[in-house]
Amino acid sequence: MIERRTPIPVGEAVQRVMQYQLDGQTEYVPIQESYGRYLSEDLTATSDVPHFDRAPYDGFAVRTIDTKEASQTNIVEFEVVDHIGAGMVTTKKVGPFQAVRIMTGAQMPEECDAVVMLELAKAFEKDGKNYMSIKRSYKSGDNVSFRGEDAKEGDILIKKGIKINPGIQAMLATFGYANIPVAKKPIVGLYATGTELLDVHDALVPGKIRNSNSYMIAAQIERAGAEVQYFGQLPDEFETCYEAVKNALGQVDMLITTGGVSVGDFDYLPAIYEKMQAEVLFNKVAMRPGSVTTVAQFEGKLLFGLSGNPSACYVGFELFSRPIIRRMLFSEKPHLRKEKAILDVDFLKANPFTRFVRSALTVSDGQLVASPSGVDKSNIVMSLAGANSLMILPGGTRGFEAGSEVAVLMLEDFDGSEWPW
Amino acid sequence: MIERRTPIPVGEAVQRVMQYQLDGQTEYVPIQESYGRYLSEDLTATSDVPHFDRAPYDGFAVRTIDTKEASQTNIVEFEVVDHIGAGMVTTKKVGPFQAVRIMTGAQMPEECDAVVMLELAKAFEKDGKNYMSIKRSYKSGDNVSFRGEDAKEGDILIKKGIKINPGIQAMLATFGYANIPVAKKPIVGLYATGTELLDVHDALVPGKIRNSNSYMIAAQIERAGAEVQYFGQLPDEFETCYEAVKNALGQVDMLITTGGVSVGDFDYLPAIYEKMQAEVLFNKVAMRPGSVTTVAQFEGKLLFGLSGNPSACYVGFELFSRPIIRRMLFSEKPHLRKEKAILDVDFLKANPFTRFVRSALTVSDGQLVASPSGVDKSNIVMSLAGANSLMILPGGTRGFEAGSEVAVLMLEDFDGSEWPW
Structure with missing residues (x-):
């Protein structure tokens, strides 16, 4: 007997699946382990960046009021009263015609409002004291990175669902996030079915092939951002498969089987779904490859019955399983x-x-x-x-x-x- | 004093670095752990694929000689002598006007040379025996996947240096590679320097910022395919930095430092390279950001002195450190x-x-x-x-x-x- 199935369009199939998406969950991981994970909360600035006015170049911090009269013909001298590097703060109060030698990244002395770049100043000593001179005037703010100019405390900088890249790592560190809220990886169960399947360790024998789909799908699951729980291979025997599928579902967020889903004489997945009283969302899609892809739901959990054919299996996963995973990773754009x-x-x-x-x-x-x-x-x-x-x-x-x-x-x-x- | 440095073009800087690339090494990992790793040997087919003639559809395997006279007006009947699924091999010898009901993926009976698709045959019983009839003739090879049609034993299928994706996983399994030769991840040492640096756990204090470069570079190292060995933060103190850098180099394949490489008053990396008698390949590159990027080599190992400025640090890594890592992963195209x-x-x-x-x-x-x-x-x-x-x-x-x-x-x-x- 040939079972007649009614194919539905790909878009409709995707929509039927997406109705059963599960909510994502948060877990916290140390920042060192967060690269490549997906943020489960918006990333908010916990402070201004920079959080103090700072020198973006090596030079001399000055009060611009003292530079007003400086020109090519009127060289103005400053006493250099301190010398600070990044991470240091001057303890001196900078008075008229005084300056602080300051390195990139250091905090501006409170009284100063501009930095003279090192190359534009002439440093010298006089009477055992340090001086420098300039030949031009400066405007308030010249060569200063101002507090909050990169980000303001409270700004939402990255939306949840975004994959953490090296730049985001830098931001997380900048704002003191030592433990990062990321999407818990969904657990995707995987069973391969098919009497023809040998294990990767097995020698070839007539009529049988090595199980390649499980390794392929496991990698696809990992690429999508989830974790695979591989349950092994099942022979084409109804009762064995039925018990295995039923028991596995409770241990995972969703279950993928490969093979046994077509209308061949030894394809038992359709009968298993029926005996479980799972609701079949569709069992035929108007597409190639993968037309026999079947998706069912049982108590709100999805069962993906992918074809045993490698290409059909691959495509079925990417179109139907991946977006469910990405939703659980908080993605607003879960589809390919x-x-x-x-x-x-x-x-x-x-x-x-x-x-x-x-x-x-x-x-x-x-x-x-x-x-x-x-x-x-x-x-x-x-x-x-x-x-x-x-x-x-x-x-x-x-x-x-x-x-x-x-x-x-x-x-x-x-x-x-x-x-x- | 302002040190004068001579900038060299980016391309020349890259070439100077690439002279000191190290050889990649192989390690074996179980196939389940090989996704995302880089093949260190060419992947060769260990058998033909398929390794037997097989049915690509559900149907009936026949001898085409028996179908010659079949037509709309001349229905030809076949006795169905066996019924096999994928993974099964018939033990029957198929004689004239006999057929085997065969499911997708099953091995063709030796005497048969075509498959009649299920939809084009009419199955029936007569005298307690199974029969099927057809209304058209078949050519030898119709609906048969022949041994070796996808790949021949000995073919080189994937070149070394390629990142293992889900499709390659499937191939590895198909050919029985249970342990995969992959490039050993280079170990990249990392030190952050700078008195201004706070740890990610620390509260902000005036003049200091949290160390973001280390987390960023660690993620870049991971993205490039290597493993980071993070040694921590160093203050801007010459002796401390000198000892730390010297000791770290022996434990890693290459060493990255961030900060301290410019011409500021507290930038000690240039002096450290000098005291180590490391050969400075360049200390200024005609580019923005990252012009002060410095690369040195000591006993054949590279020391990357990246800027403490996040963007310069990021770009310096991608242009100069990444290709060295990718070469050690056997890549023929190691550059961005x-x-x-x-x-x-x-x-x-x-x-x-x-x-x-x-x-x-x-x-x-x-x-x-x-x-x-x-x-x-x-x-x-x-x-x-x-x-x-x-x-x-x-x-x-x-x-x-x-x-x-x-x-x-x-x-x-x-x-x-x-x-x-």
């Missing part, structure tokens, strides 16, 4: 980032369904250019290795010529897109 | 990836030196577009947080208008560029 690109080669295959073609996205003269990253057969692991994007070729078309504009989804990006694309 | 982009806004500052402007690189209608990510003051930590690229504005220019083409260096990319840019 979508951009336009120029197709680099002819792709003349007719397309009854929307096709997601594994592609290598490059830049040529500032223009994004996409090429299929391998022969587009859905069983070819090879083309996944070179893919940094998925080209979207809409259904109902007769193929695309080199030079056409196409939409691409970026796989290695962390910014994302909002829905709908 | 360079592309062209359109400048989104006016940038009318005159440029005596080549300027590296922290930028946000976006895509608009398939075209890379760059905007400065904040006010371009070299002391502004804020603009680093939003930077995913550095715009290169060549020296000797009077500024750039919106719409100009500019070169950009991509910070979050893993492909890289070769030198010279």
Whole structure:
């Protein structure tokens, strides 16, 4: 018997899944471990930056009132009453025609309102005292970094959901965040099904292949920002699979299975969902590869039944599982980032369904250019290795010529897109 | 006294550093831990893929010789002698007008040379036996995935130096690589210098700032693919710094210091290099920010004296330290990836030196577009947080208008560029 399934459009499938997104949770990690994590709260300035008026150059701090008459023909001399580096504060009170030798980053003496750059002053000694002279006047504020000029206390500087990069690390340290509120990594359970699957350690035997999907999906889960809980491989046996899936779901935030989801004679996932009384959100999507992708929900938790076919599995994860993970990481743009690109080669295959073609996205003269990253057969692991994007070729078309504009989804990006694309 | 230094062009500085690159080393990690690491050997196919002729669809395996006469008007019947799923191998010998019901991924029976898709066959029972009938003929090879059609044993599939992504994980598993040869992460030592530096845990006090460079550089080191060994903060005291730097160098592959490298009165790194008898490769580069970046080598190991100024420190690391790290990760393209982009806004500052402007690189209608990510003051930590690229504005220019083409260096990319840019 051939089961008849009704395919739904990709967009509708994504929306059905997103209804069951779970809330993200916060955990605190030491700043040294926060690189690459996602902020779970907005980052607020805890002080002004700089938090004192400071010298941005090496030079002499002066009172500009004393520089008024200085010119090429009227050299004005200052007594240098102190000498401070970054981190030091002068204890001297700077009076008329006095100056402080000051290094980059040091706090301005209270009475001073400008810095004469070292190169523009002439330093000398007289009667055992230090002096310097200048030949021009200065305006109040010249060569001073003022308190709060970079950021004001209370400013929201970074929104939650952003991935922590080196620059954000610097900001966190600047504002004294020693422990950082980040999104707790969702736990994604993973089972591979299929009697044909050997372990990576096993020698090849006739008819069997090594399980590659589990390692691939585990890496995709990690790339998305979550943590994988790998439960192992299951044979194509109904009862074994049923018990395993049911027991696993309680231990994770969502569960991914690979294989067993099609309409083949040994595909038991549909029957398992039925016996569990899980609600099937869809079991067929109008797309290639991955048309048999099935998503169900049970007590508010999502079960992703991805195809056993590597490419279909890969695409199913990126379209349906990734945005759920990214939402739990507080992202406002949880979907794969979508951009336009120029197709680099002819792709003349007719397309009854929307096709997601594994592609290598490059830049040529500032223009994004996409090429299929391998022969587009859905069983070819090879083309996944070179893919940094998925080209979207809409259904109902007769193929695309080199030079056409196409939409691409970026796989290695962390910014994302909002829905709908 | 103002020390006079002779600035050298950026390209020459990079080349002087690259002379002292160290060789990468291999370590083996379990496949589960290899995502994101860099292959240290070419990845070779250890078998054909697929390693047996297989059915790419659910259907019936047949001998095409028996289908020759089938047509709309001449229905041909086959006895179905076996029923196999993926991972199973038939034990039956398939004779004339016999067929095997076969599921996707299963090994083809030896006598069969085509698969009739399930939808195109009519299955029925007769006298307690299973049959199917077809209405068209098949050519040898129809709907069969042949042994070796995706990859041949011995093929080099991925070159060393490539970062392991989810698709490469799948390939590694397919070929039975349970332990993966990856580049050992170089150990990069890190010292922050500066009397002005507070720890991230400390409350602010007048004249002092929290040490943000160490956390920033640590994240940059991690992003580049290396491991940081953080030694802590040093005050601006010559003897303390000298001993610390000298002792640290033996424990790491290279050493980064931040601060103390300029010509200020409390900048001791130049004197430390001199006392160590380290060879200074350069101490001034014709660029902004980061002109005082100093690189020295001592017994073949590099000492990167980066500026204490956050932006200069950031840029100095990316231009000079990153490629050394990437080389040790076996990269053929260790330098920041360079592309062209359109400048989104006016940038009318005159440029005596080549300027590296922290930028946000976006895509608009398939075209890379760059905007400065904040006010371009070299002391502004804020603009680093939003930077995913550095715009290169060549020296000797009077500024750039919106719409100009500019070169950009991509910070979050893993492909890289070769030198010279």
